[in-house]
Amino acid sequence: MEEGLNQLREKGATEEDIKFAMKDLGTKRATKYGWPNTYVFTKAMGEMLLWHMKGEMPLSVIRPTMITSTYKEPFPGWIEGARTIDGLSVVYGKGKLRFFLANPEGVIDMMPADMVVNAMIVALVAQANQANHIIYHLGSSISNPIKYHSLPEYGYRYFKANPWIDLNGKPVKVCRVTILASMAGFRRFMFLRYQLPLKEDSSCHEVGDLYKPYVFLDAVFDNMNTEKLLSAAREGEVEMDLFYFDPKSIDWEYYLLNVHLPGIAKYVMK
Structure with missing residues (x-):
């Protein structure tokens, strides 16, 4: 360096x-x-x-997947800044996204921010008097998966019913997003639709390369330790209504249409 x-x-x-x-x-x-x-x-x-x-100190490692807006606390839909897939939601809501590179059948792994915090608190208590080291994967890809092809449909439904108002006070119309399932198809689409050269150094190609490792990841994350933590918390009479972090409880359609996308529109889109 x-x-x-x-x-x-x-x-x-x-x-x-x-x-x-x-x-x-x-x-x-x-x-x-x-x-x-x-x-x-x-x-x-x-x-x-x-x-x-770490030496002899017991170590707990929390590995959350993509962290999204809050499910309930401090209030539904709270988010600070646009990261990962949320940046695409902002661009789409402003009418500037017409295609997306992804495997339509690929699983997108998301966890609301308050669930991640709750899991960290419960893990902290569970490991307080333990001598072992443990890794917790916090994700939804095994217990409650959602696929990439669902996201454009939810985005279209929300922003069609609740269009973003631009600086001129006019509602922005959105169209359905085209999912391109390969890098070759992505570059070909860019060439035919926008006459961009078939080169690696185009900014659009760079965005495609940036997302490629994630949108074509053919994998799910083993959350066995987190499932054991959930079971132990319930058996230990932890107030799960207060320290909730089970992704199986998420209704993705309701969450995205009534919590997450409204949160993006309210707290991120300017």
């Missing part, structure tokens, strides 16, 4: 050029070790560091 920075500065690179060069270097470093980007790479590094330095 220092060598790269020195070379850029010797060449008189601007701060903007340095920022993009460092991002590119970080991505290459991550992919070298098997991670698609620096975000997940540094999360893995942090976890490895904890395992290496």
